[in-house]
Amino acid sequence: MSDKKTIPNASIGSSAENSYKKPETTRRSFLSWLTVGWAAYIGVTGGFFTVIIRFLFPNVLFEPPQTFKIGYPEDFSSNSVDIKYKKQFNAWVVRDEESIFALSTVCTHLGCTPNWLPVESKFKCPCHGSGFRMTGIHFEGPAPRPLERFKISLANDGQILVDKTKSYKWEKGEWENPESFLKV
C-alpha cells in the first residue's frame, strides 16, 4: 500500500497527502501531463522533420555570377538579337528601334532553351514548340507567358550591365519599369 502512495507522488509532483485523499485529481492531472507529453512529442518530431526539410535547401550555391557586362550600346545594331551571351549567361541581348533589353533564355513553359530563328524572326522552343517574338512576347505553342527580362543599366565605364538577380515580367506590367530596358 505504501508503494501505491509514493508512485503517483513522484510522477505528478504534488504533495503526498493531496493525491492520496483525492485520487481523481491524480487521474486528471496525469491526463493533462499526458497531453503535455504528447504535445511536446509532436512538437519535437515536427521540428525535427522541419529541420530535415530545411537541410535540403543549400545555403551556398556554386553557380556562375549573376551580374555581367556586355559591352557598349553601339555594339548592338538595331532590330537585332545578339546570341553571344546565351551560352555563358543564359541571356539574349535584343535591340529594337528605341531600346536595348536582356531576355532570359529560359522558356516560360518548361525551362528549355529556345533558339533564335532570324528568318522567321522569332524564338522557337525545341521542347514543346512555344514561339516568342523578338520582344519576348509569346504568340504560339504552350508557353503561358512572355520571356522574362533582366535588369539592365549603364555602368560607370559606359558599358551595359546586366543583373540577372532582378527579372521583370510582362504580365505584371513590369516591362514599363525603366530598369527593364535601356533607352538608346
Next chain:
Amino acid sequence: MLDAFKNSVDYLSNPTISFSLLTVLTPLLFPPTDWFDKINRKLRLHLLWTKTGCAISMAVITFFFAVGFLDENFSVILTKADNFPIILMFYSIFFCTWLAMHKAYINDERLEKGLKPSEYNDPDDKVLVWPDLVYIEFIALILFTVFLVVWSILVAAPLEEPANPASTPNPSKAPWYFLGLQEMLVYYDPWIAGILLPIFCVVGLMAIPYMDINKKGDGYYSFKERRVGIFIFMYGWIVLWLFLIVLGTFFRGPNWNFYGPFEYWDAHKVVALNNINLSEYFWVKLLGTGLPDNILLREFVGFIVVGIYLFITPVLLAKTVLKDMVKSYGLVRFGALMTFGLVMLSLPIKMYFRWIFDLKYFVAIPEYFFNI
C-alpha cells in the same frame, strides 16, 4: 505502291486523325454495351482475338516496322537505341492484350454454358512449388538473362554529347515511358499536366479496387462480366497513355511539331500555332469589346465552363442516366468515380478543343500561373 502506303500512314498518324480513330476503335474492340457489341460482331472485330487475328496483327506490326527500317526517314527514329523498348512495347503489349482477351473470350463462352472458367482446377488437387514453380521461374530467369545479354551486346547504350546547359537539342525528348506526360504538356499547363494529372493517374489506379464493385471475374480472364470496367481501363491505358507515348516518340519532330513517321524532319517546317483563350473568344470575338481589367470578370466564362463540367455534370448524370448506379454505388463511391472519370476525360476534351478551335486555355490567369 509502297509510297502510297507510307503517305497514307503519314496522313493517318496525324494526331487529330489517329487519336480519333483509336477513340472510336476502343469501344468497338472492348464493347462496353450491347449496342457496341452488336457492331463489334457485325464488323467481325471479335475475330482479332482469335489465333488468326493475332497472326495477322503481328504480321501487320512487323510489316510496318520492316518498311520503317527500310525507309530513310523512319529508320532514323527506329534505330535509336532508346527507342528499341518502344518496338518491344508494340509487340509485348499487343500480344499480352491479345492473350488476355483470347482467354477471356474462351472463358466467356464456358461461363455461358454454365462451365467453370478454364483456369479452374479441383482445389484439393494442388501441385508442389518445388519443383513445378521453381523450375519455371528458373527457366524464365535464364531466358530473360540471355535476352538481356544479347540485347546489351548488340545495342550500345546511347550517349550523346556532354551536357551543355546552353543548347537544347531539337527536339528534346524525355525517356520514352514519360513521353505520354510530355505530350500532355502540349495541351495543359505544367501544373495540370505535370502534377495534377499524374497524381490523379496514380491515385485513380489505386482507387480502382474500391470503385469497381463488380464481384465477378475475380481470378480468371473474362470480358463479358466486367466489360465496362475493362473498357474504361483500356481507354485510359491504350489511348491516353500508350498511344501518347507512341505519338511522342514517332510523330513528334523538331519544335515538337507533328511529323508523319515516314516524313523528313524538316526543322524549318512552319506550323501556325496561334492559340486563343476562351476569354478572348468571348470578350473580343463575340462581344467586340476589349478584355476587362478585372481578372475574375475577364475569366468568368471559363470558370463557369469548368464549374459546370466538374460539379454540375456529375449531379445531372446522377439524376438521369446513372440513377441506378448511384443507388448501388453509394454517394461517396459515385463521387470518386465521377471525379476520376471527368479528370481523365478532360484530357481528350482539351485536345479536341485545341485541334478544332485553337483554344489555348479555358481559364487563363497567367498573373497567378493559374491556367486551365
Next chain:
Amino acid sequence: MAKKENKKSLLDTLGESQVWKSIIRSGIPRTRRQRMHAILGSVFLHLHPARLPKHAVKVGYTWCMGGLSFFLFVNLTITGILLMFYYRPTVEYAYTDIIDLAEQVPLGIMRELHRWAAHSMVLVVWLHMLRVFMTGSYKPPREFNWGVGVLLMTLTMFLSFTGYLLPWDQLAIWAVTVGSNMARAHPFIGHEGPGASLLAIGDINLVHIGSDVRFALIGGRFVGEATLLRFYVIHCIAVPFIMMIFMAVHFWRIRKDGGISGPL
C-alpha cells in the same frame, strides 16, 4: 549395373552428409514431404507457399511478369553496384567515366545491361499490372496490395527517371530539366505554380526560385553539380530502399491475402 548404383549413391551420399544436411535439412528433395520442406526451410524460397493450385504455375495465367519484375530489380541492384565502382557523380568526371565504362573497363557492357534491364523493368511492371487487371485480381481481398503495386510501379518509373541524369549527356540533362521543371509548377510550393504568389509577407515572396520544391529536389536554381549528386543518391540509395520496403509488403500481402488469385 554396379556403376550406375555407384553414381546414384554419390548424390545420395552427398545429400546425407553432415554438411548438406546442415544447410538443407530435408536432404535431396525427392519425396513429397522433402520437396515441401525444401520450400518451407529456405529463407528465400519460403516467399512461396509449399503447394499451389494448378493454374498458378501456368505461364498462360501469370505471364511470369511479377517474378520477372523482382528478378529485374535484383539484376539492376547487382549491375548498379558494379557500376558504382567506376562512376563518380561530378560534372567533371561523370561523362568521361561513362565512356570509360564502355572502353576501358573489362566486360564493357555493364552499363548496357543496367540500362536495358531498366527499360525492360518499366515494361514488365506495366505488363504485370495489365495481367492483374485483366484477371480481376485486384478485387477483394487484394485491394490494398493492388495499391502497393501501383506505388511500386510509380517508384520504378521515378527510379528510371533519376538514373537518366547520371551519364550527364545532352539526353540526360534536358530530359531532367523538363521533368524537374514540372515541380516548378506545383501548386503553392512551386514558384510558378498557382497560388505561390499568395504566399508572401508584404512584398517578399516566400516561394521563389531559390526556395521552392524544385530547388529542394535539384539543389540549385538549375540542373547542375548539386542535382547530379542528389539524383545519384536518390537513384542508388533512397528510392531502392523505399522500394524494398514496399516490395516486402507486396510479397507478404500476396500470401496473407490468400495467395495467387484464382477462380473459386
